[in-house]
Amino acid sequence: MAKFEWFSLHRFFAMVSKEFVQMRRDRLTFAMMVGIPIIQLVLFGFAINSDPRHLPTALRLADDGPFVRAIIAAMRSSEYFDIVGATQDEAETQQLVDHGRVQFVLNIPSDFERQLLRGERPALLLEADAADPAAVGPAANAFRILAAAAVDRELRGGLSPLASGVSPFEIRVQQRFNPEAVTRYNIVPGLMGVVLTMTMVIVTALAVTRERERGTMENLLATPVRPLEVMLGKLVPYVLVGYVQMFFILLVAALLFRIPLVGSPVLLLLASLPFIAANLGVGLTFSTLARNQLQAMQMSFFFFLPSMILSGFMFPFRGMPYWAQRIGEILPLTHYLRIVRGILLKGNTLCDILPHLWPILVFLMVALGLGLLRYRRTLD
């Protein structure tokens, strides 16, 4: 009779079903779980316009002629560029870009026309404000094509020898402010990790702290329920929430942002489990440290910020100082980003992602262990 049970399924199910009912009733948390992915997707996904048009462009023409006019006409008729002005002054051009009034400056060097006709391959310079890299990429690519086509058209008739073979002129695109352009392909998959980190940590930290704050912990502790049952009972419902969020983000990524899903979605779902669990573990550990929901929230942000900044989500990981990389290597988000990008963009297989999977597993063990260790069985 005095059998000592460490884990009982019926108590575990009692916790799980209770959490589900509470989750359903708690509109605010529910709104947060749905709202956070939406807001983040909109902020990161749409703010980075997937196909930006009508980018303000200034002209700095040191030469004029049929070729130059053809190129400018082609730019005008494309939707990418809005020619907002022309200038001869170097300093003024600089200022336009610095102040962000134009996205591009097209520089045509003097003697461009003559050199082109002589087959000397003159260079055209397209300066780009790449602080917003996603805005630059498609337009710059479009420019290469339309400028070449425009010049080509001009060359037909008499000058066709020049039109064949190598392009008769060169286009240089100079990206300023952010030469190592991060694209939305990187950001939207990364967003999945960020959203999961944010909601999973906060939601679990709050779920346990709430029991203490509302006094229900006193009742719970007086029942036969064991710490592991409480912890797992709180984790499982939120794992499901995490998967719903993931599914949602993937759907949006594929349908709205047209991110190519190269790798196996099943592998992604499997590989996400340890990551979700690791974040839940962090939330649980926080909840054993926090005295009230406000503290739990603050701790969650304390974890969330370095995750976002040092994981390679915001800044290219290789560009960070050594110490920051070392901290980043500890965080589960860092490894998860590599996994998600690897699977979604490069079609990575299980073998490819294993090196990134075990650091997450180690983190998970430590977080859960700490949580269980810190879980207070008494009220003192």
Next chain:
Amino acid sequence: MNASAVISVDRLTKAFVGKVVVNALSLEVQPGEIFGFLGPNGSGKTTFIRMLCGLLRPDSGSGRCLGFDISSESAQIRPRIGYMAQRFSLYEDLSVRENLQFMGRLYGVADRQNRVAATLNRLRLTPYAEQLAGTLSGGWKQRLALACCLLHEPRLLLLDEPTAGVDPQARLEFWADLYDLSTQGVTTLVSTHYMDEAERCHRLAYLSAGYLLASGTAAEMVQSTGLSSWAASGSDLSQLAAELHTLPGVEQVVPLGSTLHVSGRDGQLLAQSLSPFRNGPHHWEEHSPTLEEVFIFLMRQSGGR
């Protein structure tokens, strides 16, 4: 320590940040007894009850609950007791039925659906079954909490002020239930601030500032203080009280209801001092001291520690 006792604690002590809250408390509660726990606010009642069910670790002393050690075997104690916390500690965002279902699952209650329905009926909670617990009135919340305690048919009930905020009719029913359970052999430790409830308990303990000042049946407690008491009724009682205070043999003057209770340990001296007043405008009567007088006396004697 008596082996048959349901609760037996020996010099149990608990301090919070250096302040001793329960001081070397020893007592025993016998099977089937309704044991009342009294004492002013902050005297350590809640702290003591929490130690019994393993919610707080005692600093020193030992205790057994249903034969299990309270410090090392709380896992065995928990399934066998029903604890009702002073503060409402069920889920306000679950309905009455859901709360009961949840507790039923945690305790592994057999034939859960029927037990829940029966418990709802017994405490007349059935009309509120689908209502969220947070929207119940205070008294009904207390009933729900009691229902959750009773669901798994524990052998021992630890009830911390279960009737606070409950109307008189419901309190009567509640006590009828406790007596019922008592005849079935269920032991109850109940803390309360109500004197009428104290009088209903089989035995009592009076706590003040963590010290056990007295324990026993209501009659024993009255007797042990050796108080004699007179009651005066009439008008201008506060004026009378002021005059009586300084008389020899008068140790305590308390207004209770519409009467003034005057008491002291030396009955003869008290009667002598009061005799001139007995011919005055007030109606006087000697009576056995009420529990309330006894408790106030005990508290004052302990120097309001």
